[in-house]
Amino acid sequence: MKLEELVNKNYEQLNQNDKHIWNYILMNKRLCSEININDLAKNCAVSRTTILRFAKKISLSGFSELKIHLKWDLEQEVSMMAESVDIICEGYTRTIQELARKDFFPICRLIHQAKRVFIFGSGDYQMSVAKQLKLLFLHGGDCFYDFDAVTMNKEFFQIVNSEDLVLLISLDGESKSVVSVAQQLKLSHVPVISISKLKNSTLASLSTENIYMNNTKISFDNKSTKTFESTASLYLIAELLFVQYNLYKNQL
Known part of the structure; x- marks a missing residue:
């Protein structure tokens, strides 16, 4: 399940600090997939324990699993971007082929x-x-x-x-x-x-x-x-x- 889906599923359990952490992660996915828990806590101006509680509130075991989900999301986004470009180019190609035969x-x-x-x-x-x-x-x-x-x-x-x-x-x-x-x-x-x-x-x-x-x-x-x-x-x-x-x- 995508990280955003996990957050939405458990959104009612999140407090203001949790929502602040999620907004930061959402705006800085690649950075958050590379830094450690202490750096994330510092960037969000919260404690290390608060980060761990946030991860568990969205049904993850801890910060390591949170990073894994972030990397999965990033890989899917890259794949979708490449696929989207291919789809657009294929549309141009089909149009040109049809026009050439017309x-x-x-x-x-x-x-x-x-x-x-x-x-x-x-x-x-x-x-x-x-x-x-x-x-x-x-x-x-x-x-x-x-x-x-x-x-x-x-x-x-x-x-x-x-x-x-x-x-x-x-x-x-x-x-x-x-x-x-x-x-x-x-x-x-x-x-x-x-x-x-x-x-x-x-x-x-x-x-x-x-x-x-x-x-x-x-x-x-x-x-x-x-x-x-x-x-x-x-x-x-x-x-x-x-x-x-x-x-x-x-x-x-």
Whole structure:
């Protein structure tokens, strides 16, 4: 059992000194796994006996077993860090492999035939990718229009038509805002290119063409409340779409 679990299990038995010792250990795990009991007592401004009592209150035999648990926790954290990095990198690799195999011709044809191209992202990060796409294509001589959720209103649907093209960027493809936009565009016969996770989302089903990404989610501390979802693959997609489109133009 992890040291933190032992503390939580016996937390009601701990007094203020015990909680002070635990807070110090929690903030200095590596140091506490290396120093002796006298040094720990000095750093916590308590007696050697108080340290021993704390160890026993959390069901350990003494300070030696406390240090063993600290070393186990540190080893698990190092292992988790290495595994998390591997998971993130594998997500990037899968996205690149999928994109390398994908036929971008239908997507490039839609962009080239469109009178105007609009880009909409369902969140702050997605909008930053939309702006990156706009800058990339502007560099290639093509003008895209990006807009945020505030300006995505009924006036937009009054000016967009079947000769235009809309790129919708969403992580899960299920957010109410982006699904609503896709539904209205489909009713207006406006072609849509969606960029989202690799799965059968509502957005994907409403789109003319799709570009998928493999994103990954990791936890920093084995607690579900602290997770990180990788989204950098969206930038890979933006750059590759720009390259593919300019190659397409050169072949015309």
